[in-house]
Amino acid sequence: MTFLTSLLAFAVAIGVLVTVHEYGHYLAARLVGVKVLRFSVGFGRPIFKRYFGRDRTEFVIAALPLGGYVKMLDEREGPVAQEEVTRAFNQKGLGARTFVVSAGPAANFLLAILVYAVMFMVGVGGIKPILGEVAPDTPAAEAGLERGQEILRVGDREVADWEQANLRLLDHAVRGEAVTLLLRGTDGREIEREVDLRDRQALLAEGQFLDKLGLQPYRPMLEPRIGAVEGGSPAAAAGLEVGDRVLAVDGEPVADWNRWVEVVRAHPEADLRVTVERDGRTLELRMTPEATDHEGVAIGRIGAGVDTDQSAARDMAVLVRQGPGSAFVSGAERTWDVTVLTLGILWRMITGDASVKNISGPVTIAEFAGVSALIGISAFLGFLGLVSVSLGIINLLPIPMLDGGHLLYYAAEAVKGSPVSERTQIIGQQVGLLAIAGLMILALYNDLTRLFG
Known part of the structure; x- marks a missing residue:
């Protein structure tokens, strides 16, 4: 995976998510009769600008792509012509203002349903949830789970x-409950086992959830x-080709293959002498795995994948593909599951039951965007749906x-019968700015900690 791939995938993802979010605000404003002055994707200096429609709304793509905004006619932000006062945002009723503000996050949830539905129509490739090694003294071992068993429910x-199994298990861990x-x-008989997931602090600490649970996916020989072989990767630079046998x-x-992966991961930035067989000939290549971060530890990576056209690999692979109707139902279910799980983890972070080190910032998001883009369209759509749900929840x-802050003001207005005072809103903005800055600093710190160990 190259830096350019990650940057491009990140730019596409953020561009789509921000545009959809702001379009939700824009469309809702138009529906309730509010005049929209500017629709901006990004902040700062405009690099593209055009005017459209009867209101001559300014559509802008700005230099800093991390966000966007919709500027509406509002008497609190400047003088408004008398003939346009009724089209000012601040003149609209509480219900209309609530509708406009909530439409942005709603658009992100709708986008998640759509991209998940397309993902299921394209086809979701995965690995059968068959257990590999079960670590001793873990919840999985205490439940009596054994290597070779397949999770059915x-x-x-x-x-x-495994993706579905991981999601379901994590959901029960966030709830802090046992699950059957x-x-x-391996003998073909179906059995039930109860796994105790009540120790939330241990299971939701920093790191891979399945590792702490004591499970590993089964890896065929x-x-x-x-x-x-990825272009521009250490494998390509060394001359490794598709079809080579190490x-x-x-x-x-x-x-x-498992042994080959272990060797590569154990030798980041080390010069390796690799002997391969190609077309009946034996060749010797020099290869240096690049260092990449994995849970704070540097591991080696060369950018090469296994030949999956082997019977053992084909037997482990599953492909979930659905028609349009069932795909949209599955898309809505996946969006709901991810939303509930994300809210649960956020709450556990607040209560101290989950590690705040699990919060990711732009560096990690860009890395995941690049990885998912390299895997294929289905993986990238899954990534896009996940981040879209996260953006909706955060807002x-x-x-x-x-x-959410504006909606809080509107809730107070509904209770007290009058808008929140301007002074209270100014203080709230200052507190909100500090909170957002603190969250961004924490996310960036986590990114840099993962990147540099």
């Missing part, structure tokens, strides 16, 4: 792959045969300056 929800798993054993590293034989937080 978590609670009352069936699962088809339906499993198919695959030949160390190359199936994909025989040895520094003279040590490589028996299977609904009751923090002044965010949409």
